[in-house]
Amino acid sequence: NIVLTQSPASLAVILGQKATISCTASESVNKFGINLMHWYQQKPGQLPKILIYNEFSRAPGIPARFSGDEAELNFTLTIEPVEADDVATYYCQQGLTFPYTFGAGTKLELK
Amino acid sequence: VQLVESGGGLVQPGKSLKLSCSASGFTFSSYGMHWIRQAPGKGLDWVAYISSSSGTVYADAVKGRFTISRDNAKNTLYLQLNSLKSEDTAIYYCARHYYDGTWFAYWGQGTLVTVSS
Numbered sequence: 629n630i631v632l633t634q635s636p637a638s639l640a641v642i643l644g645q646k647a648t649i650s651c652t653a654s655e656s657v658n659k660f661g662i663n664l665m666h667w668y669q670q671k672p673g674q675l676p677k678i679l680i681y682n683e684f685s686r687a688p689g690i691p692a693r694f695s696g697d698e699a700e701l702n703f704t705l706t707i708e709p710v711e712a713d714d715v716a717t718y719y720c721q722q723g724l725t726f727p728y729t730f731g732a733g734t735k736l737e738l739k
Numbered sequence: 740v741q742l743v744e745s746g747g748g749l750v751q752p753g754k755s756l757k758l759s760c761s762a763s764g765f766t767f768s769s770y771g772m773h774w775i776r777q778a779p780g781k782g783l784d785w786v787a788y789i790s791s792s793s794g795t796v797y798a799d800a801v802k803g804r805f806t807i808s809r810d811n812a813k814n815t816l817y818l819q820l821n822s823l824k825s826e827d828t829a830i831y832y833c834a835r836h837y838y839d840g841t842w843f844a845y846w847g848q849g850t851l852v853t854v855s856s
Contacts, residue, residue: 681837
C-alpha cells in the first residue's frame with residue numbers, strides 16, 4: 629500500500645503569511661507523467677472539499693492562493709497569503725492504486 | 740450530483756448493519772462509487788470501491804467483513820457491515836470521483852455508525 633506521511637500535524641500561521649504543508653509518498657504516484665496526488669480542505673462540521681487535483685491543478689472556484697507542487701515524492705500544498713477562512717484541516721490523497729490512501733491531516737490555525 | 744446516505748445507527752460489537760446511498764443527478768450506472776469513513780475527530784479512511792461493472796476493492800481493515808454492492812435500477816449504493824468492531828465507529832460517506840479522475844469530487848453528507856455495547 630502507498631503510505632502518505634503528512635507534516636506537520638498542526639500549523640499556526642499569521643494572517644497574510646504563507647502556510648506550507650508536506651505530504652511524502654512511500655512510492656511513486658505517477659501515471660503517464662501525471663502525479664495522481666490530490667489535496668482536500670475540511671472545515672469543522674463540513675465535508676471535505678477538493679482543492680488541488682493531479683498535483684497542481686486547482687479545482688473550479690479555488691483561488692490562486694492555493695498551489696500544489698512536487699519534488700522527489702514530496703508533495704507540498706502552499707497557501708499564500710493565508711486568510712481567516714482557511715482555518716481547516718488539510719489532507720493529501722493518492723489515486724494511483726487501490727487502496728486509495730489519505731495523509732493523516734494537517735490542522736491549520738491562525739497565530 | 741446528489742448523494743444521500745442512510746442506515747447508520749448504534750449497533751453492538753459483532754453485529755451487522757447495512758448502509759445505503761441514494762444517488763441522483765448523474766447516470767449512476769456509468770460510475771464507480773466509493774465508501775470513505777471518518778472516525779470522530781480523526782482523519783479520512785478509504786473503505787471500499789465498486790466499479791461500474793461491479794468489480795470490488797476493499798481496504799485491508801474491512802476485507803472479509805464489509806461488502807459493497809450496487810443496484811443500478813434503484814440508483815443506490817450499499818455497504819453491508821458485518822462483524823462490527825468498536826474501531827468501525829465513524830461517519831460513513833459515499834463518494835464519487837470526478838469523471839475519469841481519481842479524486843473525490845462529490846460526497847454525501849454521511850451517516851454515523853456507532854459500535855458499542
